[in-house]
Amino acid sequence: MWTWFYKLASPPYVFGVAASFRPWLFGAAALAIGYGLIAGLGFAPPDYQQGDAFRIIYVHVPAAIMSVTVYTVMAAASAVALIWRIKVGHAVAAASAPIGASLTLLALVTGSLWGKPMWGTYWAWDPRLTSELILLFLYVGVMSLRSAFEDPAQGDRAAALLAVVGVVNVPIVHFSVVWWNSLHQGATIVTLEGPKMPGSMLWPLLSMWLGFMLFYGAVLCIRVQGEVLNRERQSAWVREAIKS
């Protein structure tokens, strides 16, 4: 099992793995998202309270879940890169950051659009949206820090440390925001029905979540390939790969 781990430390191996996984991930993602959208937007019954407006959860919820998942993946890859000095970890982290930030932005925008029919306003300081906003700032911080260094290797390491420090803070931030919101009974807290959701609503949601996960994997493959090529551009195997 450890040999597999050590193989993953090799950039050309990761490049190859990413290349072969890519089409399958895209295909599976297309299927999952396709089913989710069609079943969720077309066939699931309208919510008795919110009418058709609730359908935005099919994008909002998976995006929000993935925004935190991607941050965790980024932090894990950063930790691996820092502790064992495996440089591919930096490539994965650098590749994930913009994807995660975009997903966070998507969650915020869809959450805001959902807010209009729900609360009558495009923005309300409810705990989930506020946590997402702070998460977006954390992403921007990591990306800005990486690009601020002239030596890219140093930038990678600094951004990696920040990602690890940030991931420790994400649950703390979320908890404190929830606590803060409970003090101020301002906007209504929007919650899902949870497992009480009827199957026709729930399955498309789960499918969308899976689809987003697969999509992240697929896009990650492309970006990791790009990052690895860029970082290893001096080495022999890259020159061979470019020639062919």
Add this chain to the structure above:
Amino acid sequence: MSIAPDGLSVDKIHVWRGDRHVLQGVSTHISRGELLHVSGPNGTGKTTLLRVVSGLLRPEQGSVSWRGQSIATHRTEYQAALAYAAHEPALKGDLTALENLRFSVGLKRRCQPDELRAALDRTKVAACADLPARVLSAGQRRRVSLARVIAMQASVWLLDEPYANLDAAGSELVSELLQAHVTAGGLALVVAHRELALACDVRRLELNS
């Protein structure tokens, strides 16, 4: 190649700065009572090598050992035996020369103000002891940083351009100090552009791009 258990061993150091392969497999060994003079044109990695040997910079590949032990794992012992003088004299402008010494040497060994004044006297800047470092000239600051090296009583000296900003008398002083250190059994790695005219054993490491 047998490595003497006593002394500093540098083994196949590789350092990249961005795309530049600054140090390409540098290896050397310095025993006690030896001085290594590192020279070469600008930009060939002399300061980088010094920083790797001091432990400030971790090389991509390769290792440095002191008395047979890697400096990465035995950091504390190595640093206690080490005196590093960078190209900058590294003095706080708002502190006096004596205070500067107290707050740096004082971290390595317990010392009395008299010892520090004696060290300043050795480098002929005793008069500057109670002046803030920012009013000192470049040459005087260099002498204060040398006094710091002496006061640390370290066995390993890593000096980057110790002759910079010094007049003829100052340069003679540096050579004298180096010779005394090496004769007493210490070892030194000196980065210098100029030729070293020393009575002791000087090995040469020339770095080129």
Add this chain to the structure above:
Amino acid sequence: MTVSAWQAFWLIVQREMRLSFRRPEQLLQPLVFFLIVTTLFPLGLSLQLSLLRDIAPGVLWVAALLSALLSLDFLFKSDADDGTLEQLALSGHGLTLIVAAKTLAHWLVTGLALVVVSPIVGTALGIPIEAFATMLLSLALGTLTLSWLGAIGAGLTIGLRRGNVLLSLIVLPLATPLLIFGAAATERAVSGTSVAGALYFLAALCVFTCTLAPFAAAAALRITME
């Protein structure tokens, strides 16, 4: 005779204090900033004192955070510029201890100073005297936590162009929990409800940060010093 960790710690704190007091103007700047920022709020909102009381805890805390952040840039900058940071790093005591000593000393002259000045600001914003004890305690804990978080940020951004902007960008999102708990504690003290919960959370946050941050900040310094 080697120097023990405690002796080294206190020597570095002494060094920092001596350096800070040789430049008293630099100590006053964050305090003046604190006063100016809190003055801006009533001017911008043109509220009467009684109405100001409602937003006072929040305003106080945001102003304190920003002022503390302003001074964090200088935690490592001066030492990094003149090369003495390397000397400290090679002193044989490990960067963690050095960072801990420097951060503590920095807090004593900035964060603690903000706490001491806060009653003036509190009065100007209409916070009643009964709330002062909580306000002072929460600010003390909050600024201490911020100093530790700021040490990590400062370590990561030494020597970068516009490093202080990046420092704020990095530290402020991480500081939102302490803002939430600190302002809530002060607000509860003002309205007379129980402050224990908020203060406990704030204290827990402080302890958590104090234990882990020195290692993270030392790691940050190692990265940027290479």
